[in-house]
Amino acid sequence: MSNKPIESEISSYVGKLLRDNFGKGPSSVYVSIKKPFITIHVRDFLAPMEKILVNQSEQERVEQTRDMLMRELLPEMKATINVTADIHLQEMYYDWSLSNRSGIIIGVMHQEDHVSHTDEYEExxxxxxxxxxxxxxxxxxxxxxxxxxxxxxxxxxxxxxxxxxxxxxxxxxxxxxxxxxxxxxxxxxxxxxxxxxxxxxxxxxxxxxxxxxxxxxxxxxxxxxxxxx
The missing domain is CATH 3.30.980 (Threonyl-tRNA Synthetase; Chain A, domain 2)
Known part of the structure; x- marks a missing residue:
């Protein structure tokens, strides 16, 4: 079964959540699901005040503020995704690239071995x-x-x-x-x-x-x- 409808639903939800809490949402939210992981890649995400701070070499202040906000938002994000998309996330992680105005959110669905050993690639x-x-x-x-x-x-x-x-x-x-x-x-x-x-x-x-x-x-x-x- 295709994950596209679920990925689209999560993308819309995360974009709105970030916009409501940061004052500006990302221009795009790209969601991918491959059990036991979900990745949420956000692009063009930097609020006006954050842009001023970054331009003044105050990146650490932006990172600290985002950390505080994300600690509040992740439980809500996890609960909503669990209910609306029937994806039961136990852990979530995130990081930002302020210079690229982008970010990643990683969700982990369960505690078993993280990777299928049959999933190989040449490099x-x-x-x-x-x-x-x-x-x-x-x-x-x-x-x-x-x-x-x-x-x-x-x-x-x-x-x-x-x-x-x-x-x-x-x-x-x-x-x-x-x-x-x-x-x-x-x-x-x-x-x-x-x-x-x-x-x-x-x-x-x-x-x-x-x-x-x-x-x-x-x-x-x-x-x-x-x-x-």
Whole structure:
């Protein structure tokens, strides 16, 4: 059965929710469902006040404000999607690219193994090697890496077991949100999109990162641009 009607319904709902709460909604919301994941890619999403702050090099203030709003919105978003689309999300993650005025929201439907091991693609080993390289520079090599395509433009990468002792101590001491902001900036600087473009043979339009510190896992999403023929 096609997911298109459900994806369209979720797209409309998320666009309205963001517009109602941020004062300006995204120009497009692209929803993809591939169990156990749902990805929501928003484009051209930057409120007028946020634009002023970004232009004044106050990106961190925008990120902190968005974090506060999203902590309020995610439970509502999860509950509404559960009811209206019959998709039972247990966890949700998100990240923004303020320079590209875009963002990603990831929903996880259940706690079982995240990836089907039959879902292979030609460049998987090279992608995992590059992710391992990035992770070692930022913290340590992951204990496990999995990846697969949600659609032909969205590559989801999951890292497990990457936190180092000092990060775990910061989390126990109540610095989770600050640590997440710092790690986002660091890892997104380290993600060499040119390397992934060479591996995948496609331009990378966006790279997003988020973590679940309690489970010691991280999601990386690469948004690819198809070649124009």
């Amino acid at each position: 998987k080993a090279e992608v995992h090697e590059e992710i391992n390289h990035v992770s070692k520079q930022a913290e340590k090599a992951p204990e496990k890496i999995e990846s697969f395509y949600i659609n032909d433009r969205t590559l989801l990468i999951i890292r497990k077991g990457i936190l180092v002792p000092i990060e775990k101590e910061l989390i126990r001491s109540g610095f989770e949100q600050k640590l997440k902001l710092v790690k986002r900036h660091l890892e997104k600087r380290l993600i060499n999109t040119a390397s992934f473009e060479q591996i995948l043979g496609l331009p990378v339009g966006d790279a997003f990162v988020d973590w679940d510190f309690n489970q010691d896992l991280s999601y990386v999403v690469l948004i690819l641009k198809p070649n124009q023929k």
